[in-house]
Amino acid sequence: MANNKVQLADGTVLMDLTGDTVSEQTLLAGIKAHAANGEPITGVVNLANAGTAVPLVASGTGSAGSAIAYSREDHIHPLPNYGNIVSFSVVEVTT
Numbered sequence: 001m002a003n004n005k006v007q008l009a010d011g012t013v014l015m016d017l018t019g020d021t022v023s024e025q026t027l028l029a030g031i032k033a034h035a036a037n038g039e040p041i042t043g044v045v046n047l048a049n050a051g052t053a054v055p056l057v058a059s060g061t062g063s064a065g066s067a068i069a070y071s072r073e074d075h076i077h078p079l080p081n082y083g084n085i086v087s088f089s090v091v092e093v094t095t
Helices: none
Strands: 005-007 015-016 032-034 040-042
Touching: none
Parallel strands: none
Antiparallel strands: 005 015, 032 040
């Protein structure tokens, strides 16, 4: 029988899991905890792997990156080839 509440004779509550919302579906795979009913649980959530595909672009080459961080913050989006652009203007549009 699992315990979900530990209370002293004087009414002092040492531990109370009854309001906990943790479940196997909210824990990472392999992580152990106790559910609100006091039963031991093991997480089952597996995170997706970071992508390794080269970012899409109109033309040119790119790099998927190799950083350990999940977002692969070092990936590179190649610049599209718009031909021989010699100048450009920035125009503010207001409505």
